[in-house]
Amino acid sequence: MSALSLAPRALYEEVAELLRQRIFQRQLEPGSWIDEMKLAEEYGISRTPLREALKVLAAEGLVTMKVRRGAYVTEVSEQDWPRCTTSLRCWKAMPPPWWRSAPATPS
Numbered sequence: 472m473s474a475l476s477l478a479p480r481a482l483y484e485e486v487a488e489l490l491r492q493r494i495f496q497r498q499l500e501p502g503s504w505i506d507e508m509k510l511a512e513e514y515g516i517s518r519t520p521l522r523e524a525l526k527v528l529a530a531e532g533l534v535t536m537k538v539r540r541g542a543y544v545t546e547v548s549e550q551d552w553p554r555c556t557t558s559l560r561c562w563k564a565m566p567p568p569w570w571r572s573a574p575a576t577p578s
Contacts, residue, residue, distance in 0.1 A: 483523035505542040
């Protein structure tokens, strides 16, 4: 039996998860502007890992990046609800944290 070694997560991944949780809990409202300076200060980090986290969330569709305007929490229309609820069901069905799950190894 070998010990499982977990690689530490990058700071931007940790920040992305914190922001993701705030979006799902509606602490960051749909359509609201994301104040990078305020969040960076709140988390005690520079804006670079925060911006990288926002890029991750933009790729997931949770954040919309607007040129020279910053990042906004994506608003979901009625047409988007079926897709969103399906995605949320899939995420909830995965073991937490789903992005770091170790591959199954044969016994």
